[in-house]
Amino acid sequence: MDKNVRICIVGGGPAGLSAGMYLEKKGYENYTILERLDRVGGKCWSPTYNGRRYEMGAIMGVPSYYAVHDVEEFCGITHDGPQLNRNYKNKEGKVIEPFNPKKLSNLLKLPRLAKMKKQVKKLGEILETKYKGYDVNGHRGVSEGRYDGFSQANAKREPVKGENPNLKDLCLPFNEFCKLNGVELTQDIWIGPYTSFGYGYFDEIPAAYVLKYLDFQTTMNFVKVNLWTWKNGTQYIWEQLNDHLKHPARLNSKIEKVERKDGKVFVTVNGKVEEYDKIIVTAPLYIPNKRADGQVGMVDYFDAREDEKELFSKIDYERYDVLAVETKPEDHPEISYYVFENMEKERLGHLMVYYRRWKDTKDQVITTYALRKHKDTKEIPYDECKKMVLEDLKIMKNPASNVVNEWSVYYFPHVFSKDYAAGWYEKVEAMQDKYDTFYAGEIMSFGDMDETAEYSRELVERFF
Numbered sequence: 001m002d003k004n005v006r007i008c009i010v011g012g013g014p015a016g017l018s019a020g021m022y023l024e025k026k027g028y029e030n031y032t033i034l035e036r037l038d039r040v041g042g043k044c045w046s047p048t049y050n051g052r053r054y055e056m057g058a059i060m061g062v063p064s065y066y067a068v069h070d071v072e073e074f075c076g077i078t079h080d081g082p083q084l085n086r087n088y089k090n091k092e093g094k095v096i097e098p099f100n101p102k103k104l105s106n107l108l109k110l111p112r113l114a115k116m117k118k119q120v121k122k123l124g125e126i127l128e129t130k131y132k133g134y135d136v137n138g139h140r141g142v143s144e145g146r147y148d149g150f151s152q153a154n155a156k157r158e159p160v161k162g163e164n165p166n167l168k169d170l171c172l173p174f175n176e177f178c179k180l181n182g183v184e185l186t187q188d189i190w191i192g193p194y195t196s197f198g199y200g201y202f203d204e205i206p207a208a209y210v211l212k213y214l215d216f217q218t219t220m221n222f223v224k225v226n227l228w229t230w231k232n233g234t235q236y237i238w239e240q241l242n243d244h245l246k247h248p249a250r251l252n253s254k255i256e257k258v259e260r261k262d263g264k265v266f267v268t269v270n271g272k273v274e275e276y277d278k279i280i281v282t283a284p285l286y287i288p289n290k291r292a293d294g295q296v297g298m299v300d301y302f303d304a305r306e307d308e309k310e311l312f313s314k315i316d317y318e319r320y321d322v323l324a325v326e327t328k329p330e331d332h333p334e335i336s337y338y339v340f341e342n343m344e345k346e347r348l349g350h351l352m353v354y355y356r357r358w359k360d361t362k363d364q365v366i367t368t369y370a371l372r373k374h375k376d377t378k379e380i381p382y383d384e385c386k387k388m389v390l391e392d393l394k395i396m397k398n399p400a401s402n403v404v405n406e407w408s409v410y411y412f413p414h415v416f417s418k419d420y421a422a423g424w425y426e427k428v429e430a431m432q433d434k435y436d437t438f439y440a441g442e443i444m445s446f447g448d449m450d451e452t453a454e455y456s457r458e459l460v461e462r463f464f
């Protein structure tokens with residue numbers, strides 16, 4: 001493509017900013033990033049409390065976050081945050097150690113624990129053999145039994161391509177995928193960094209999402225708490241990137257209209273029409289219902305074509321709620337806690353995990369996380385869920401004295417198994433550049449910092 005091509009990037013989150021970085025690295029400098037808010041980072045939002053930054057959005061990474069590492073190198077920063085520590089509680093607030101075979105209370109569970117260990121090993125093996133190619137970034141070819149992308153096995157990220165009919169199994173919900181392979185008990189391990197991180201329930205989410213994010217290596221990093229954090233928050237990564245780009249994001253950009261005609265893209269932003277040649281959308285493509293925060297989908301302000309409307313209307317997302325609360329010093333938790341029993345869909349709306357970020361002080365907030373929608377159930381109203389979470393904190397014996405920050409996130413856009421298996425991703429990938437438009441961001445890969453940044457890298461690699 002002509003290096004002077006005028007590119008508009010919608011969204012100044014990890015996907016949009018890294019698209020700018022990778023374009024720039026490849027010699028494309030004629031890009032403009034439009035961000036609707038007065039800050040960059042998107043779901044990496046790290047406000048300040050008592051002089052320190054805490055996380056309302058993304059919290060951590062793992063050593064295989066290669067694209068995030070590219071950003072760190074580009075900006076000369078590193079993951080210098082506090083080490084995370086966690087334990088487990090049951091729903092009555094009692095500390096438990098569900099995976100410790102030496103614990104007397106686990107005596108009856110020993111056969112299950114031994115079986116689980118074997119199944120984890122088996123899953124690790126079949127992912128490398130039967131499901132070879134499962135962990136490339138993005139979803140191209142999966143529903144057709146192919147893999148086509150860039151290997152995530154190491155930082156080189158070499159292009160890989162091949163046929164593997166078994167990959168079609170990844171269209172199944174994760175619980176069915178596990179059953180098919182006789183590894184049901186592995187869900188006990190995978191659920192911690194999956195459901196409590198807001199990515200939905202194993203009976204509704206296709207295995208492809210679960211395993212592309214929680215590939216074997218990443219899951220083991222979570223198990224060993226081999227994690228990256230950032231002292232100034234994950235938002236700092238993207239603030240730094242924004243500062244290092246030749247063209248930092250234009251904040252407070254309200255896009256009123258996008259028209260694509262005669263090989264040009266006309267973007268009406270803050271009342272003025274701007275002309276581009278290509279547009280990369282990293283903002284939500286579709287939002288099923290009106291949201292209180294005013295966010296809308298791309299189909300609402302673009303001259304969306306029938307194929308875009310039809311395909312994007314299949315997208316659903318998670319209602320993931322985060323509270324930042326103060327506690328009295330004597331009520332502050334010693335560390336972070338996971339509540340596995342609250343990660344069942346029957347306990348929708350309950351507290352699944354809560355974080356203490358700073359070990360050395362109690363004058364900081366703790367953050368709580370809950371989901372309030374499952375595919376088959378009615379959405380729990382926001383205030384009801386908040387009440388449940390605050391009640392749960394009391395049960396956990398870490399009651400909140402005050403809520404200082406809160407948000408309900410447009411989180412983890414995805415499609416369900418039927419549409420995934422019917423080739424949703426193949427159809428959308430085939431539409432890349434059809435209307436001088438590229439689709440990137442969470443829906444095209446997975447809702448975490450690295451997968452979205454990595455997808456932007458690949459998009460630039462493939463099309464520019």
Ligand SMILES: Cc1cc2nc3c(=O)[nH]c(=O)nc-3n(C[C@H](O)[C@H](O)[C@H](O)COP(=O)(O)OP(=O)(O)OC[C@H]3O[C@@H](n4cnc5c(N)ncnc54)[C@H](O)[C@@H]3O)c2cc1C
Pocket residue numbers: 010011012013014015016034035036037040041042043044056057058059060061197253255282283284295296320322409411440441442446447448449450452
């Ligand atoms: C509570 C929580 C915990 C998380 N934990 C982790 C974690 O530990 N590790 C991890 O890797 N990830 C985590 N994530 C996920 C991670 O933050 C996201 O996957 C990542 O930020 C996605 O990047 P993105 O650029 O695709 O989208 P976003 O971050 O959503 O950025 C999109 C940007 O587009 C802007 N935008 C939207 N509409 C428009 C419009 N019409 N015009 C212009 N701009 C627009 C938005 O304001 C936003 O800045 C977490 C997220 C949350 C909310």
